[in-house]
Amino acid sequence: MWRGVEAMKALLARFARDTSGSIAIMWGLSAIVVIGMVGAAIDYSRAVNVKEVMAQELDGAVLAGARYLSSSTDTDKTKTQIVDTFSQTTAQALGETATYELTADDVSIDETAGTISVTAKGAVQTAFMKILGIDTMPIEVTSQASFSDKYLEIALVLDLTGSMDGSDGNGSTRIASLKSAATTLINTLMPDETSDRIRISIIPYSEGVSLSSSMASLVTNGYSTNCVTERTGAQQYTDASYTSEYIGNGSNLTMYYQGYQRYSKEKLAEYYSNYGKSYGSCPSSNILPLTSTKSTLLTKINNLSAKGGTAGQVGIVWGWYTLSPKWNELWPTDSEAVSYDNDKTLKYVIIMTDGEFNAIFDKTDVSRQSCSGWGWNRTCTTTTDTYWYENYNEYSTASADRAKAVCSAMKNSSANQGSGITIYSVYFNPESNATAQATMENCASSSNKFTYASSGQALSETFAKYAREIQKLYLSK
Numbered sequence: 320m321w322r323g324v325e326a327m328k329a330l331l332a333r334f335a336r337d338t339s340g341s342i343a344i345m346w347g348l349s350a351i352v353v354i355g356m357v358g359a360a361i362d363y364s365r366a367v368n369v370k371e372v373m374a375q376e377l378d379g380a381v382l383a384g385a386r387y388l389s390s391s392t393d394t395d396k397t398k399t400q401i402v403d404t405f406s407q408t409t410a411q412a413l414g415e416t417a418t419y420e421l422t423a424d425d426v427s428i429d430e431t432a433g434t435i436s437v438t439a440k441g442a443v444q445t446a447f448m449k450i451l452g453i454d455t456m457p458i459e460v461t462s463q464a465s466f467s468d469k470y471l472e473i474a475l476v477l478d479l480t481g482s483m484d485g486s487d488g489n490g491s492t493r494i495a496s497l498k499s500a501a502t503t504l505i506n507t508l509m510p511d512e513t514s515d516r517i518r519i520s521i522i523p524y525s526e527g528v529s530l531s532s533s534m535a536s537l538v539t540n541g542y543s544t545n546c547v548t549e550r551t552g553a554q555q556y557t558d559a560s561y562t563s564e565y566i567g568n569g570s571n572l573t574m575y576y577q578g579y580q581r582y583s584k585e586k587l588a589e590y591y592s593n594y595g596k597s598y599g600s601c602p603s604s605n606i607l608p609l610t611s612t613k614s615t616l617l618t619k620i621n622n623l624s625a626k627g628g629t630a631g632q633v634g635i636v637w638g639w640y641t642l643s644p645k646w647n648e649l650w651p652t653d654s655e656a657v658s659y660d661n662d663k664t665l666k667y668v669i670i671m672t673d674g675e676f677n678a679i680f681d682k683t684d685v686s687r688q689s690c691s692g693w694g695w696n697r698t699c700t701t702t703t704d705t706y707w708y709e710n711y712n713e714y715s716t717a718s719a720d721r722a723k724a725v726c727s728a729m730k731n732s733s734a735n736q737g738s739g740i741t742i743y744s745v746y747f748n749p750e751s752n753a754t755a756q757a758t759m760e761n762c763a764s765s766s767n768k769f770t771y772a773s774s775g776q777a778l779s780e781t782f783a784k785y786a787r788e789i790q791k792l793y794l795s796k
Contacts, residue, residue, distance in 0.1 A: 496775025524634025525627030527569030600627030
């Protein structure tokens with residue numbers, strides 16, 4: 320191309336030197352102008368294309384930086400990341416078509432406003448305008464993105480019931496798809512191994528939730544050494560500390576089954592003492608309280624396994640407990656939730672189930688009388704013991720009703736500076752279930768925060784969407 324241009328310039332020069340006729344001279348001068356104008360249009364078109372590519376790559380780099388700042392407070396690393404991302408992607412897109420430059424000094428981060436502003440400069444070498452003495456055309460592009468300056472506490476309430484070993488609609492199991500989807504969510508929210516802004520808890524649930532032996536004993540007043548459930552009474556639908564009202568025992572349960580009374584309440588104590596656990600089943604994975612370490616979260620997700628029935632209300636209320644400052648005395652110091660009125664911290668719960676809720680827990684007081692002696696010497700002593708029992712009923716709405724009550728209480732709590740905890744929910748199953756879907760939709764903070772995922776792919780897309788929404792990223796210019 321350049322040889323052609325040089326040849327054209329030589330030809331036009333000869334025209335200019337030719338004095339054999341005024342018409343030739345005029346044509347030669349006009350030709351220079353005409354060729355220059357046509358060439359300028361071509362060069363300008365090339366410059367516009369290059370500018371569009373640079374603008375697109377700069378937008379992508381700035382969004383990547385905003386995403387990083389939503390989980391970190393390291394502004395210097397963010398600037399470096401934006402520069403590196405822009406340089407790499409632009410080089411791939413343009414090759415040697417243009418020169419361009421972006422340094423950390425061109426990146427402005429306003430932490431108060433929560434914005435990133437970037438200006439990148441470049442130049443396109445001209446092909447035709449060199450005739451007119453113009454060797455390059457300058458290019459300047461700008462981009463601005465908003466990032467969340469908030470701190471996040473997120474509880475993942477995940478269904479680990481036996482049905483999660485069923486098909487996900489994409490040739491895999493639901494439990495495998497859940498692991499993949501949850502991994503995607505965590506990687507999206509936490510690009511680095513640790514996060515300055517985000518902490519996540521994981522609450523695996525089936526017919527109850529599992530805690531360490533010491534924690535389980537503490538919250539159940541010595542009843543349980545692992546499996547815990549819900550509570551009854553005035554604090555059933557609150558996040559009041561376990562010191563106000565203890566939590567139900569999930570270990571060594573006897574059960575009401577399928578809507579009829581397998582054992583009378585009066586016999587529960589006897590059966591409990593003589594035979595121990597009947598049907599109750601808790602997850603093999605303990606609750607993971609709030610943590611900012613990505614590898615800890617991913618290891619927990621990878622080790623999940625499915626078994627047991629579905630006491631969804633138990634998982635949901637324990638998700639609340641991990642976000643409540645009223646429960647801080649139970650958790651390690653690094654897992655303590657911030658106060659509800661902290662204007663820099665937002666609290667979220669993400670609930671996932673693959674079926675209807677079908678198990679609730681209640682307690683009964685059983686009186687026993689023990690006597691000794693005969694006749695006038697006979698003495699009797701009455702003692703009253705409290706026993707927890709499970710009511711498993713696939714045809715009852717009791718579990719769903721309790722779940723809705725817990726969700727309502729969370730949404731109307733004093734969290735998030737009085738606006739309540741924000742709840743996202745998803746019903747995940749290739750087979751539609753109106754009751755399960757209605758429960759999840761009722762729990763969500765709004766209709767657009769509920770999703771029916773009919774396949775494993777849809778679940779991954781849903782979790783990724785929720786992660787992006789929580790980050791609150793968008794291009795503002």
